[in-house]
Amino acid sequence: MGRKKVTITEVAKEAGVSLATVSRIFNNKDGKIKISEKTKQKVLKAAAHLGYQTNPFAAALRAQKTGIIGILIRDLKDPFLIELLKKVQQQVQSRGMDVLIGHTDYEETTAERQLNVMMNHWFDGVILLDYVAAQHPFVDILKQYQTPYVSLTGDASSALWPIVHVDDAVGMQLAVAHLTDLGHKNIGFVGKAVSGVEHRLSLFYQYVPSANAKFVKEDMNNSDELYQFINKLAHHPEPPTALICATDYIALKVIHCAWQNGLHVPADLSVIGFDDITEASEAHPPLTTIRQPMEKMAEKAVNLLLQQIQDQQEIDQIQYKMAPVLVERETTKRMN
C-alpha cells in the first residue's frame, strides 16, 4: 500500500489553526482576513513536517474565477425541484455565469464525491437544493475548500447554514384557513415519506384539530398505495371533504385516483396542493395551491452566493423565510 496522502485537515490540526486559515495560505486567497506571518510560518512548518504537497496547477487556477456554480440536487424526478433549478440556472446565466448539476439520488456517498469533483474543478460556489446539514456531513468538504454555498429549500429546522426556503407554517395556515372558510371540517393529508413532508405533516397536525384530522397518508410511495387510500376514503361512511397535499405532484395524482374511484373534484372532494408547479395551473380542473415564490427564492439564493464569492467571505448562518401565497383555482369548493 502506498503512503496515504496528507490532507489539509491534518496540517490544520498539526499547526493548531483552523482549516480556513490553512486553505487561505495555500490558495493565496487572504480575502479581507489578514493572516499574520507567524501563523503562516507555523502552517508551512506543519505542512513540511507532515509532507503535505500543494498542487501548483490547482493553486494557480483557483486564483481565477471559473464562472461555474454547482447545483447539488438529490431528486431529478421531483418537478418542484426541477422548476426551482431552472430558475436558479436562469439567475446564474443572467449574470454571465453558468451551472453544472450533480445528481445524488439520495446517496450520501454520491453527494460527497460529487462535491469533491466540484471543488477539484474550481467551481466558484455551490447551491444545495433540498439538502439539510443534519443529514449530510459534507459541509466539512465545502469548508475545507473554502467554497461558498447556499442551501435552497428543504427542511430548515436542521439548517446550519445560509438557507433560503418557504415559510411552511404560513403555507399550512393559508391552506387550512382556506378550507375552513369554505366550510370544510373533516380534512385529510397526503404526503410522501421524505423530509420536507414530515415538517408539513407536523404543521398539519398543529393547525387542524385532531378530531378532524383522521385521514392521513404520510408515506405515499407509489400510485398503488395512493389508489388504495383514496378507495378507502370513497367507501368510508364519514370521509374527509377536503385533502391537503404535501406537493402539487401528489395533489395531481390524488385527483386522478379520485376520478377513478368515482369522487369528482371538487364536487365530492376539495383538493389543495403546495408549490404551484407549471402543471398545477395547466391541470383539469386547475389546481388550487400554496405558491412558493420560486423566482424570488432562486434570486435570493444566487445573490447570497455571489456576495460570498465576491467578498471572499462567508456570510452569517441566516435563514431567509419567504412567504407563500394561496392561489385559488378550481379544485376547492364551498361545502353544500
Place this chain on the structure above:
Amino acid sequence: MGRKKVTITEVAKEAGVSLATVSRIFNNKDGKIKISEKTKQKVLKAAAHLGYQTNPFAAALRAQKTGIIGILIRDLKDPFLIELLKKVQQQVQSRGMDVLIGHTDYEETTAERQLNVMMNHWFDGVILLDYVAAQHPFVDILKQYQTPYVSLTGDASSALWPIVHVDDAVGMQLAVAHLTDLGHKNIGFVGKAVSGVEHRLSLFYQYVPSANAKFVKEDMNNSDELYQFINKLAHHPEPPTALICATDYIALKVIHCAWQNGLHVPADLSVIGFDDITEASEAHPPLTTIRQPMEKMAEKAVNLLLQQIQDQQEIDQIQYKMAPVLVERETTKRMN
C-alpha cells in the same frame, strides 16, 4: 477593444492541417496516430505567427484523466430522459467515475456554452442525451477539443456520430400489431411537438392505413389542449377505439383526460404508451407500453464512450439500434 484571442481553429487553418492534429500537438496526446515532426513544426510556426497562446496549466491537467463524464440534457422535465440519465450515471459510477450534468432547456447557445465549460474543465467525455447533430452545430466544439462523445436516444435520422437509440420502427410495428390483433381498426395518435415525436408520427402513418388514422393530435403542448382533444373524441359519432401515444408521459395524461370525459380505459378506449418509465407499471390501471431497453442502451453508450477515452481514438460513425418490446398490461383490451 482588446485584441481578439487566437483560436485553435485559426491555427489549424493557417497551418493547413486538421483541428484534431493541432489539438493533439498542443495537448501532447498523440494517441495511436503518429504526427510527423514536419507537421508539428508547421503548426508551431503558424501558432507563433498568429500569436496563439497555450495554457500550460490546462495542458498539464488535460494529460491526466479527471474521471468525469458530462451529460448534456435538454429537458429535465422529461421523465424518460431522467430515467435514462440515472441509468447512465449508475453505469459510469460502477466504473469508479462520476457524472456532472449540463441542462440546456432547448437553448442552442446554452448547449454550446455548457459544452465549452465541460471541455475547459477537462471532462473525459460527453454523452449527448436526446440531441441530434443536424440541430446542434456544437459537434465542432467536441472535435476541436478532441473529446469523445456518444449520442444517446433521439431522432437518429440526422445523426452524424456514434448514437445508441431504440428502433422506433419496430416499436410502432409492435404497437399497431398488438392493437390490430385485439380487433382495433380506428386508431389515433397523440404526441408532443418535439423531434422524436415527429419520427414516431411518420411511422404511425406508415403502419396504420390512412382511412383508420383519422384522429391525430401531434402537437399536444399542455393539458388543456389534450383535454379538448379527448373531449372531441368522446363526442364523436365514430371515435377511435385505441390511441397510440408517443410517450408514456403523454399516455398517462391521456388516460386521466379520458376518465374526466367519461371514457373508461380500457373499457371504452385502449391506450398504449412508449418508453416504459417507472410510472407506467405503477399507474392505475398499469399501462400497456413499448419498452425501451434503457439499461442496455445506457450500458452500450457508456461502453462506447469509455472505449474512445481509453484508446484515445474516435470510433466509427455507427448507429446502434436497440429493439424495443411490447409490455402488455391493463390499458389495452380486445374489442367487443
